[in-house]
Amino acid sequence: MNLKDLAASLGLSQTTVSRALNGYPEVSEATRERVAEAARRHGYRPDSRARSLATGKAMAVGLVLPMRARQEIVNPVFGDFIAGATGVLTTRGYDIVLAIARDEDAPALYRSMLLKGRVDGLILQAPLTGDGRIALLRDLGMPFVVHGRISEHDEAYCWIDMDNAHAFHTATAHLLALGHRRIALINGLEAMDFARRRRAGFEAALAEHGLEADPALMTAAVMTEQYGHAEAMRMLALPEPPTAFLTSSMLIAIGTHRAILARGLRLGHDISVVTHDDGLSYLPNGTQEAPIFTATRSHVREHGAICAETLMKLIGAPQTPPFHTRLEAPLVIGPSSGPPPVI
Structure with missing residues (x-):
């Protein structure tokens, strides 16, 4: 399909379709979306x-x-x-x-x-x-x-x-409402702005309940499965281990779950985990109807x-x-x- 055919199928001029595809401001948002959808449907791609x-x-x-x-x-x-x-x-x-x-x-x-x-x-x-x-x-x-x-x-x-502070405030409030007071945060690199905002949301929710974050239960690093596993193992071995984890990615959550299983504990019963889910195509959090983890979800x-x-x-x-x-x-x-x- 060429530009002429695409324009004819939409009942629009070739100029309008071309301007819509190029993001010109004089084309309305509704028309731009309509043209883009038609281009995707017909496999049209300009040279x-x-x-x-x-x-x-x-x-x-x-x-x-x-x-x-x-x-x-x-x-x-x-x-x-x-x-x-x-x-x-x-x-x-x-x-x-x-x-x-x-x-x-x-x-x-x-x-x-x-x-x-x-x-x-x-x-x-x-x-x-x-x-x-x-x-x-x-x-x-x-x-x-x-x-x-x-x-x-x-x-x-x-x-x-994404409103990272609000998301992690909500996640922390959920755990607090369930009765958790020893909550661990396994975060991403806090030199990155999103991770700093997530920590701020976590700490704000704790403060609203008269609690201070325990430095022994907070960590920040590159978000990998191995990192989640190692930090969860360390925290679960503390004299006063956490009863819940809040993690910054599905990869960290999977590593945390592996640590929980290694300690002979049951997810959601002995230890709770709430994570952030980026809605990843190749690493889904279960299904829409049956998620594996309680999660804040925002599709990247x-x-x-x-x-x-x-x-x-x-x-x-x-x-x-x-x-x-x-x-x-x-x-x-x-x-x-x-x-x-x-x-």
Whole structure:
């Protein structure tokens, strides 16, 4: 199917369809979504090389993954995020330029992408607290959108983020309502803004019940199954072990569950676990009807799609003022949480 056929099937002009696919602001959101859906349904994808010659644009978006640990490239969160973003970009005739860089190398890479005209915009992933990349991209004048945010400059740029503090406040409140008082937090790297916000939500919920977080029951590191297992084993061996765990990812939760089983304990009876679930395609939390873990759920693939849609708008209208999308993560109740055992 070509552009003419797609426009005819929708009863729209070719110009309107082209502008909708390119994110021009004069096309209504309803029309843009209708055209994008039709393009996906019919498998229509504009020729990016031809459009690049016609428009003078690269017809590509850059995504630089942070290499903060060896396993980041196979992190299932990134995989689902990229899938969501690519699903939107391909219908608009855009390619995605994927790169991996250490934090200290990222500025040079962004400058190179801009100077060589390789991309028309950028998606910034996994921001750190006080992340200097945001100021750099603003100075470079490149359209960009951040998946996440940094607390010091929330209003100065476009971002899409889950309300991490609220999600972990809700999860902690759920455990407190069940009667737990010794609650452990196995968090992600707290140099990253999302993890710092999660800890803040956890501590705020405890404080509302007159409790202080026990440093022995809080830890932060790269989110892997092995990390979850090791930290849960350590905490369960304490003289006063936790009766519940709050974990920052499904991988950590799986490792925590393995530790619980190794100690001869029963999940949801002897020990409770509440986790965050990114709605991962290849690591699901059971099914919608029968989750394995009680979890705060926010689909990262949807985040990728929203980031791509937002960036398309910015590329089409670079003077658009910064706007923000804050997503909620509802608590899904599963069999992994229950009252603490009676001693």
